[in-house]
Amino acid sequence: MFRKLHDPGPSAVTVLIDGKAVSAEAGENLAALLLRQPEGWNRTSTVSQSPRAPYCMMGVCFECLAEVDGVGSVQTCLTTVRDGMRVSRQLGRRMLSA
Amino acid sequence: MSAVDLLIVGAGPAGMAAAVVARRHGLDVLVVDDQPAPGGQIWRSVETVAASPRGARLGDSYLAGASRAAAFRSGGAAYEPGAQLWQIEPGFRAFVTSGDKARTVSARAVILATGAQERPVPFPGWTLPGVLTVGAGQILLKTADQVPEKPVWIAGSGPLPLLYMTQLLAAGGKVAGFLDTTPPGRLGAALRHLPAALGKAGDLWKGVAWTLALKRAGVKTVKHVAEIEARGEGRLQSLRYRRQGGAWQETPAEVLLVHEGLVPSIHAPLALDCKVEWRHDQRCYAPVLDGWGESSQPGLFVAGDGAGIAGAIAAEHRGTLAGLAVAARLGKVSAAMAEAEAAPARKVLERELAFRPFLDALYEPRPQVFAPPDETVVCRCEEVTAGTLRARAAVGRPGTNQVKAFTRAGMGPCQGRQCGYTVMHILGSAQNRPPEALGFYRIRPPLKPVTLGELAALEQPDNAA
Structure with missing residues (x-):
């Protein structure tokens, strides 16, 4: 959906998105990275389970939620990527689990 | 619990200016901000981007942020990036989460410099991946040097779409077309405010220059677009649009960016019971403030676009005024x-404020922004449609909060930031009442979602106190 205009070069880090290793620029925004993936979505909605993607990029719409390093409903537009970060797309409503 | 003289929420133009002046007068200042670096939305990532080649492409107004961020950094205010404020109690005690830890901060005065958000623009299909705001597109350009892969469609009204398109073209991006949703006759309505706006002739010229540059670049522009629909299976695949009463046009599209102006971020003032007023000129609520930015709650100030949309320069100066007022209140400087x-x-x-009536009249949102078709999802979080809201509105004249309870509209994680104004307008229109007669949702803490773990980790209030 989006593309980056420059090559991160040697500063690249690796982020795992649903187990797939993808390259990202150190210090960049996680939602921006998600918008460069061919899937183009990061969660399914809680009522109709329809795919959603980052919308406002400034922390107000809560569309960019995903599971980051085991924590659910993280606002990816307010999250900076880290090497080895594990991101999972979030499906439907969050559940309490043991 | 840490204690400071002044807590500033937000590190954009207003928050940074307030911090600088408050520090100069010897106040102990803490600035919390939910972004990873200072600058707010207008100067996002300016510290790293200004020095890079892409800084120049973003223009002088953007680059101006670098010196402000430097002054802020060297001013001596404690600064906590990546921190979300979710509650303030009178007195003041603020609850802030950063990382995965919540804590409290006590402050003698608070300046809310939380800025603005883009006005929600509901239309059928606006929840599809591929539909974003123009502001989001610009943030992606500033922070990640990122542009839509294919030529992008832009729909909306206001200075921001023009600025973004010129920045995008300078960066090597492509525009498929600009659907200008400014209704016919707006320029005529705005002209009577022109004399007052002439003090900012430079900005008027900027707008003309952007328009001319887009024309020169051959950007296809469709004027007076009244209705838009995004279509696709699981993602945006095509776009339909038409003028008032005109025939629908359809075109393939992968990314659509929309914008219909800005509204102040009012959740914190509302939760704190600050008096707010309906600003008919900007179709939004703004807190009632005195000449220093002090709200109806003594010691609680609002500075920047959160005080009413007026742009970055006004925001800085409102920040300065609020910072000075707190210094005077705490006895650091004479009145x-x-x-x-x-x-x-x-x-x-x-x-700066004299310029706004012209812009507000020129870019007054088209009526369709507040009256989306029945099938439109109005509350993006809980997926409540305009049709459901209209059906509810017809029975017993319910208010905004009743409809929230009936339908769950406004109960999701965004807490009505994307649906509040639309719900007010839909109910008002169905009940033949002005939107301000309905009022916004009652806003309660937490202002941002908090986990049980974060809450459990909060220290107990000081026993000594």
Whole structure:
């Protein structure tokens, strides 16, 4: 959906998105990275389970939620990527689990 | 619990300016901000981007942020990036989460410099991946040097779409077309405000220059677009649009960016029971403030676009005024000295505010923004449609909060930030009442979602106190 205009070069880090290793620029925004993936979505909605993607990029719409390093409903537009970060797309409503 | 003289929420133009002036007068200042670096939305990532080749492409107004961020950094205010404020109790005790830890901060005065958000623009299909705001597109360009892969469709009204398109073209991006949703006749309505706006002739010229540059670049522009629909299976695949009463046009599209102006971020003032007023000129609520930015709650100030949309320069000067007022209140500067120091800021602010009636009249949102078709999802979080809201509105004249309870509209994680104004307008229109007669949702803490773990980790209030 989006593309980056420059090559991160040697500063690249690796982020795992649903187990797939993808390259990202150190210090960049996680939602921006998600918008460069061919899937183009990061969660399914809680009522109709329809795919959603980052919308406002400034922390107000809560569309960019995903599971980051085991924590659910993280606002990816307010999250900076880290090497080895594990991101999972979030499906439907969050559940309490043991 | 840490204690400071002044807590500033937000590190954009207003928050940074307030911090600088408060520090100069010897206040102990803490600035919390939910972004990873200072600058707010207008100067996002300016510290890293200004020095890079892409800084120049973003223009002088953007680059101006670098010196402000430097002054803020060297001013000596404690600064906590990546921190979300979710509650303030009178007195003041603020609850802030950063990392995965919540904590409290006590402050003698608070300046809310939380800025603005883009006005929600509901239309059928606006929840599809591929539909974003123009502001989001610009943030992606600033922070990640990122542009839509294919030529992008832009739909909306206001200075921001023009600015973004010129920045995008300078960066090597492509525009498929600009659906200008400014209704016919707006320029005529705005012209009577032109004399007052002439103090900012430079900005008027900027707008003309952007328009000419887009024309020169051959950007296809469709004027007076009244209705838009995004279509696709699981993602945006095509776009339909038409003028008032005109025939629908359809075109393939992968990314659509929309914008219909800005509204102040009012959740914190509302939760704190600050008096707010309906601003018919900007179709939004704004807190009622005195000449220093102090709200109806003593010691609680609002500065920047959160005080009413007026742009970055006004935001800085409102920040300066609020910082001075707190310094005077806490006895660091005499009232007379504060007044003298405020004079230049007031002068600039007056000039900036004189420009707004022209812009507000020129870019008054088209009526369709507030009256989406029945099938439109209005509450994105809980997926409540305009049709459901209209059906509810017809039975027993319910208010905004009743409809929230009936339908769950406004109960999701965004807490009505994307649906509040639309719900007010839909109910108002169905009940033949002005939207301000309905009012916004009752806003309660937490202002942002908090986990049980974060809450459990909160220290107990001081037993000594």
